[in-house]
Amino acid sequence: MAGHSKFKNIMHRKGAQDKKRSGQFSKLSREITVAAKMGLPDPDMNPRLRAAVNAAKAASMPKDNIQRSIDKAVRGDVESYEEIRYEGFGPGGVSLIIEALTDNRNRTATNVRTAVNKNGGNLGAAGSVSHGFDRMGLISYPASAGNAETVFEAALEAGAEDVSSSDDGHEIWTAIGDLHEVARTLEPVLGEAEGAKLAWKPQTMVAVGESEATTLFKLIDTLDDDDDVQTVWGNYEVSDEVMEKLG
Numbered sequence: 001m002a003g004h005s006k007f008k009n010i011m012h013r014k015g016a017q018d019k020k021r022s023g024q025f026s027k028l029s030r031e032i033t034v035a036a037k038m039g040l041p042d043p044d045m046n047p048r049l050r051a052a053v054n055a056a057k058a059a060s061m062p063k064d065n066i067q068r069s070i071d072k073a074v075r076g077d078v079e080s081y082e083e084i085r086y087e088g089f090g091p092g093g094v095s096l097i098i099e100a101l102t103d104n105r106n107r108t109a110t111n112v113r114t115a116v117n118k119n120g121g122n123l124g125a126a127g128s129v130s131h132g133f134d135r136m137g138l139i140s141y142p143a144s145a146g147n148a149e150t151v152f153e154a155a156l157e158a159g160a161e162d163v164s165s166s167d168d169g170h171e172i173w174t175a176i177g178d179l180h181e182v183a184r185t186l187e188p189v190l191g192e193a194e195g196a197k198l199a200w201k202p203q204t205m206v207a208v209g210e211s212e213a214t215t216l217f218k219l220i221d222t223l224d225d226d227d228d229v230q231t232v233w234g235n236y237e238v239s240d241e242v243m244e245k246l247g
Contacts, residue, residue: 137179202235
């Protein structure tokens with residue numbers, strides 16, 4: 001297991017993007033409701049729901065909102081959401097995987113395609129870029145959970161496959177089938193995780209310059225503003241120097 005890897009999972013841009021709350025609660029509510037509808041409405045008995053609730057708590061979503069989202073599924077008072085994955089390319093040849101939860105496939109497809117085309121990218125066929133990613137489990141912890149060595153040792157003991165630590169926090173990677181068991185094992189040691197979900201880990205990274213990064217981040221921000229888009233994964237790597245210039 002490669003500890004302290006320099007790999008930076010790019011789920012979204014750090015900094016200002018992390019602080020962006022607009023539309024976030026609606027996405028979290030949708031995931032909670034779908035997870036509760038697909039399994040038991042008890043987070044302790046439903047790993048996907050537990051991960052969704054933990055992510056909502058990490059985003060400071062009020063408890064009442066979380067419970068209302070679960071109650072909607074219990075009552076059956078919920079739209080029929082479909083999980084869709086789009087694959088394509090962004091500026092600089094960056095590979096992107098866009099995951100959505102939608103009650104209107106045509107609307108979402110049009111919005112995603114428009115956002116990508118207007119910001120230097122293009123969508124590809126299913127499987128066009130996902131072969132360059134590994135499907136894994138990802139457990140996220142804040143930097144305050146412990147230093148890199150402490151988290152690495154705890155993750156190793158829990159059965160994780162890889163760990164990436166930075167000033168932004170810790171990312172613990174697991175095999176798909178081990179995700180929730182590793183998360184449960186880590187909780188008494190490191191506390192409650194910020195998130196535990198299935199993720200796409202790039203096999204190779206693409207260095208992105210300043211002009212490409214500007215357009216790429218605009219694309220990601222546009223996608224993130226769409227209520228149907230849950231997560232955007234990419235294989236891009238932006239140097240600290242470029243990030244400083246971009247502010």
